[in-house]
Amino acid sequence: MAAIGVANGAMGSDIGIVETTSGKVRGTSDGGVRIFKGIPYGEPTGGAARFLPPKPYRARSAVIDAANYGPGCPQLGARGATGGEDCLVLNIWAPATDAAKRPVxxxxxxxGFRTGSGSGASSDGTHLARTEDVVVVSLNHRIGPLGYLYLGDILGGDYAVGNAGNLDxxxxxxxxxxxxxxxxxxxxxxxxxxxxGGGKKISxxxxxxAAKGLFHRAIVMSGALSTAIERPAATAYxxxxxxxxGLDHSRARELLTMPAAPILEAVAALSKAGQDPEGGYGGGGGPQPLVDGVTLLxxxxxxxxxxxxxxxxVMIGSTLDEPIxxxxxPEGLKQLEAMSAAEVHARLADGPFVKLGDRTDTILAxxxxxxxxLSPGALMVRxxxxxxxxxxxxxxADAKASAKAAPTFVYVMTYAGGTTDGPRGAGHATDVPLVMGNYANLTEMSRTPWFADSPHVAEMSRIMGRTWASFARHGxxxxxxxPRWPAYTAKKRETMLLDVKAHVVDNPFHDREAMGAA
Incomplete structure (x- = not known):
C-alpha cells in the first residue's frame, strides 16, 4: 500500500508499538497525545475489488509506520484526479499511555458523498484529545462513484449489495x-x-x-437526513x-479495469449537465446511497x-448562516450586501438551496x-x-423524537466570528474547527481563516469542544x-442557541410556521 511504510526506528518522538488486528503500528506524539495516522482498516479497493463491499485488512509482518496520513479516495480537484484506491485508512489521537477507558x-x-477526506487541518484531533481527555478518530472511505455507483441490476451477483462507501x-x-x-x-x-456530508452519512x-451496536451516540452537524435513491434511479444513472x-451493459465490466480518472470525469460531466440521480437531498452530486434492500432497507x-x-x-444542529x-x-461579502430585494426574491423563488415559488413573499415577510x-442579501442567507x-x-429531530427511545438534543450555532474584514456570519462547517480547537487553521469547507481576530473565539471553542465531549461521555x-439543555420534543421544539452566551429557546424562528410541517 502506497502510504503504509515500515517503521525503521529512525522516527522522532517514537512512542512504541501497539498491537492491532491490522498488525503492529508505531506512531508519534505531540504534547502528551499519541498520534497514529494512516492505519489501514481495509484491503485496497481497486481492480476486482472496485464497487464491492470492503474486506478487513490482512496484517502483514512489517511494523506499520503510522506517522503520515494515508491517501484519500480518488476525486477530482483543481489539478485533476488525486488520491488512491488503497484509501481505507484511519487516524487516531489518544491522550497519555495508560489503559483508561476514554470516550471515543x-x-x-x-x-457530500463525493469529495473530502479525514485528513483536513481542521479535523486534526490533537487539541480535542488533549483538552477533553477523549480518543479521537478520523478516517477515509470510498466516495463518489467508487463508493456509491450501483451495478447490481447490470452485473448482478456480488454487486447486488450497494452502498460500498457506507459499508467502509x-x-x-x-x-x-x-x-x-x-x-x-x-x-x-x-x-x-x-x-x-458527514452528517448525512450518520443519518x-x-x-x-449492520451498524447496530458499533456506536452509542451520534452528532449530526449541518447535514441531516439525506434520503436514499431507489434502485431503478440508481441503475438509470x-x-x-x-x-x-462509451460503454453499454455488455462492456460494464470495463469499469473495473479502467483508471479511476475517466470515471470521475464522466460523473462531473453528468453533474454539470444536470443528470445526477434524483433525490438524495443534495448529497453533493453524482452517485448516492440507495435503498438496495440488503444494506439499507x-x-x-x-x-x-x-x-x-x-x-x-442524538444531537442535531446547524449554523445560523449556512451558505454565507x-x-x-471582502469582495464576496460586498457582493452579498449589494444584492437587491428583487435579486433576492428571484433566487429564493427558484434557487440552488430553496425553491419557494409563490410562497416567497409570505416566507420573506x-x-x-x-x-x-438585515440587508436583503443577509436575510436571504437566513x-x-x-x-x-x-x-x-x-x-x-422530529423523526428521532417520535421514536421516544432516547433523547434528542437540537442546536443552532449563532456565533458569527469575524475577520479583519468584519463579521462573517455563522457559516457552513465553521463549527468543526471550533469543536476540534483548530480555529486558527483553514476550515475544510470554506478555505478561509474564518475566525481570524474573532472576539472570544478561544472561549467559544472551549464551549464547543466541552459540549461535544460531554455528549460523547454521558449521552x-x-x-x-x-445553561441546562433540555431534550427536544416535537411539542416545544427546545433548541440551544450556541454562542458565547448560549441559551435555550423554544421553537426559535418559528420555522414550521413559515416553511410548513417538517
Whole structure:
C-alpha cells in the first residue's frame, strides 16, 4: 500500500508499538497525545475489488509506520484526479499511555458523498484529545462513484449489495470496536460525529442494520437526513454513466479495469449537465446511497421514525448562516450586501438551496419580522438556511423524537466570528474547527481563516469542544459552560442557541410556521 511504510526506528518522538488486528503500528506524539495516522482498516479497493463491499485488512509482518496520513479516495480537484484506491485508512489521537477507558469520538468528513477526506487541518484531533481527555478518530472511505455507483441490476451477483462507501464506514467502526482499547478508548462508548456530508452519512448509519451496536451516540452537524435513491434511479444513472464513457451493459465490466480518472470525469460531466440521480437531498452530486434492500432497507428518516437506532442519543444542529461560507473575502461579502430585494426574491423563488415559488413573499415577510435589520442579501442567507439545512435538521429531530427511545438534543450555532474584514456570519462547517480547537487553521469547507481576530473565539471553542465531549461521555451535552439543555420534543421544539452566551429557546424562528410541517 502506497502510504503504509515500515517503521525503521529512525522516527522522532517514537512512542512504541501497539498491537492491532491490522498488525503492529508505531506512531508519534505531540504534547502528551499519541498520534497514529494512516492505519489501514481495509484491503485496497481497486481492480476486482472496485464497487464491492470492503474486506478487513490482512496484517502483514512489517511494523506499520503510522506517522503520515494515508491517501484519500480518488476525486477530482483543481489539478485533476488525486488520491488512491488503497484509501481505507484511519487516524487516531489518544491522550497519555495508560489503559483508561476514554470516550471515543469518530469524525466523518464532509464533502457530500463525493469529495473530502479525514485528513483536513481542521479535523486534526490533537487539541480535542488533549483538552477533553477523549480518543479521537478520523478516517477515509470510498466516495463518489467508487463508493456509491450501483451495478447490481447490470452485473448482478456480488454487486447486488450497494452502498460500498457506507459499508467502509461500518468496517472502520468494527475496527474501532476491536482495537480502540489498545489506544485507551472505550469500545462501549463510541460517538460518531460529522459535518455536512458527514452528517448525512450518520443519518444512513442510524438506519443501517449492520451498524447496530458499533456506536452509542451520534452528532449530526449541518447535514441531516439525506434520503436514499431507489434502485431503478440508481441503475438509470449507471446507464447514463456507461453511455458517457462509451460503454453499454455488455462492456460494464470495463469499469473495473479502467483508471479511476475517466470515471470521475464522466460523473462531473453528468453533474454539470444536470443528470445526477434524483433525490438524495443534495448529497453533493453524482452517485448516492440507495435503498438496495440488503444494506439499507428503507429511507433513513422512515427508519429512524420507526425506531432504528432508537436507543442512541442524538444531537442535531446547524449554523445560523449556512451558505454565507460561499461568500469568501471582502469582495464576496460586498457582493452579498449589494444584492437587491428583487435579486433576492428571484433566487429564493427558484434557487440552488430553496425553491419557494409563490410562497416567497409570505416566507420573506415572516423572516423579515424575525430579523428586521438585515440587508436583503443577509436575510436571504437566513431564509436559505431555514429552508434547507435547518429544515432537514428539524425533520430528523422530529423523526428521532417520535421514536421516544432516547433523547434528542437540537442546536443552532449563532456565533458569527469575524475577520479583519468584519463579521462573517455563522457559516457552513465553521463549527468543526471550533469543536476540534483548530480555529486558527483553514476550515475544510470554506478555505478561509474564518475566525481570524474573532472576539472570544478561544472561549467559544472551549464551549464547543466541552459540549461535544460531554455528549460523547454521558449521552447528554450538559456541562458547566452551558445553561441546562433540555431534550427536544416535537411539542416545544427546545433548541440551544450556541454562542458565547448560549441559551435555550423554544421553537426559535418559528420555522414550521413559515416553511410548513417538517
Amino acid at each position: 469520538m469518530v469524525y466523518l468528513h464532509g464533502g 464506514l461500518i468496517l472502520a467502526l468494527q475496527w474501532v470496536r476491536d482495537n480502540i482499547a489498545a489506544f485507551g478508548g472505550d469500545p462501549g462508548c463510541v460517538t460518531i460525529y460529522g459535518v455536512s 444512513h448509519l442510524l438506519a443501517m442494520p 449507471t446507464e447514463r454513466l456507461l453511455a458517457k464513457l 428503507q429511507h433513513p428518516g422512515a427508519a429512524v421514525a420507526a425506531g432504528a437506532s432508537g436507543a442512541i442519543p 461560507a460561499g461568500y469568501q473575502g 415572516h423572516y423579515r419580522k424575525v430579523w428586521p435589520d 431564509v436559505e438556511t431555514a429552508g434547507s439545512w435547518r429544515y432537514l435538521s428539524n425533520k430528523l 447528554k451535552p450538559d456541562n458547566a459552560l452551558l
